[in-house]
Amino acid sequence: MTGLAQFEIVEGDGGSALVLTGPYLVSTIGSIDDDLRGMDGGVATIDLSGVSEIDTVGAWLACTLATEHDAEITGASSRAQRLLDAISGLGGEEKLGAPRLPFWSRVPDAMGEKIFNARSGIIGVISFLGALLISAGSLIRNPRRFRTVALFRQMELVGVSALPIIGLMSFLIGIVIAQQGAVQLAQFGAETLTINLVGRITLRELGVLMTAIMVAGRSGSAFAAEIGTMKLTEEIDAMRTIGISPMEALVIPRILAAVLMMPLLGFYASCMAIIGGAVIGDTMLGIPFWTFLSRIQEVVPTYDLWVGLVKAPVFGLIVALAGCYNGMQVKGNSEEVGKRTTLSVVAAIFAVIVLDAFFAVFFTEIGWA
């Protein structure tokens, strides 16, 4: 048998000898390793003369056995001897995994770390806002340093290129609201109120909210990933040494683009949702398309539009801030980029929804109900 590593114990004059035969390679050793280690009884010599092929793993096993049984290695070919010399004295007890604390100290340790991280996160956000305001202030004093090209580029990325997806999404939402609303309203014989429902809910709430969520997913994450990668490749440091402020060159154009584009996108989304509703009205409720649209003018108060338009830039600011802040916080390795990008989207959507709740209460209180 040439294909298998084998061993036998031969009793001789100077005590028993362990005779190894066949290939002792990383590919063949798995099947025999346990048997060799579990072997009991003393062995005085280990005979390698029958070994057809050997690599460092085979040599390592022979070496370990020799040490364990205090045996002598004989019959090693010149290659085997070279390998044995190369690996003798290596090895040790060091655990392969990173050291881990025991359970009872690991849990409080992790909790404490989370609390400290939360604290430094809050400080970080506030100082980021501060730095942003300072940069904005100095930009206002030196408007020539403002990066118009970067701003328009970002406006294109945040706004124009988002038009198809946001349009489709809103159109479908309009259809769902109109169709589901009509089913419920039909129970009171009030299908015509579907127009009020679609018009008011999209302009006040859903148009802007869904757009903010989409922008957070599309652009907020892109901000975090772009800036984070630039941070890793030391591009940000290079900018600083040349005297370009990353705040002015990267952060402000992005934030401004999001703030400017959000109202436009939000309004566009509301319009698309109303068109979606009108399509349903036309096909399912017997309300002609143009009648649906002109009724919108009559049933939706103007302040509903303002509610949406006031919220939109604030949401844009939140989304862009979360993206840029998390991007600037990246340090260390590429894993961090992914973590920060996810965090920026989650934080942005969460903050947008919380703020939206506050806005809802606020606008109702001031009489824009």
Add this chain to the structure above:
Amino acid sequence: MAEGSKATHERFRGDYPIVVDGLVNRFGTQTVHEDLDLKVRRGEILGVVGGSGTGKSVLMRSIIGLQPPSGGSIEVFGQSITEAEPDEVLGVRDRWGVLFQGGALFSTLTVGENVEVPLKQFYPDISDELRHEIARYKVMLSGLSEEAVSKYPSELSGGMKKRAGLARALALDPELLFLDEPTAGLDPIGASAFDRLTKELKETLGLTVFLITHDLDTLHEICDRVAVLADKKVIAVDTVPNLMELDHPWIQEYFNGPRGRAALTAQALDELRQHMDRPVAAHAVKALDKTPPGKDKA
């Protein structure tokens, strides 16, 4: 169990573990390699040099099957890489080790766990205990200390990362080792230590080494032959002294430029120092030491 390992444990006995024949690599309209031939001899360290953009890394990626070529054939251990079924390539893959430029260690695993990855992948029947032992001695064989085993790549310096990458490349006791600029970014002491390590490992483990480098010292110190990539081909494969005789502008510029001569002087000094007991040689070393490298008369 052992029967299942497709009889890959026969060491390669042929003369040329790597045979590249008429390789063509194109990216869009840009041709990187055109009709490139190269044979790597068993048991040699073959240095691959060439200006930036001559496709040294692309050549290596083609040979290890990461970059399907546009034309030509590549054989490794007598098996075609270009036409083989994926399963057959797998039979070759456990017989080579690759050290990428930045080490390419898996950042979420410790150094020891990195070395274990190929072992687990190819030989799951090896017991945990033996696998841990193998990982430990491979890391130490690559010149790292025992403590490095449990460290994460982010905790290592550039030179240590390369050594850890080498340990992973050696995990399966390969017959063929690919090194992509192993000494780039290392300090001269670290670089020459890495060179010595490469040579030692080649001799003890009987490796064939395919080494991409820009380091002239590496070429002079450890390479048996050097392949020069230029004009989309391998224009010459020979020993460094023979290459320096060739009348090709790039080769002349490369080996006889100021850095090339400095490396040569350094090597000559090294060799002379080994014969310091001879009075004439000692004299020569003193004389050479006074000459600033690269400024001696042409």
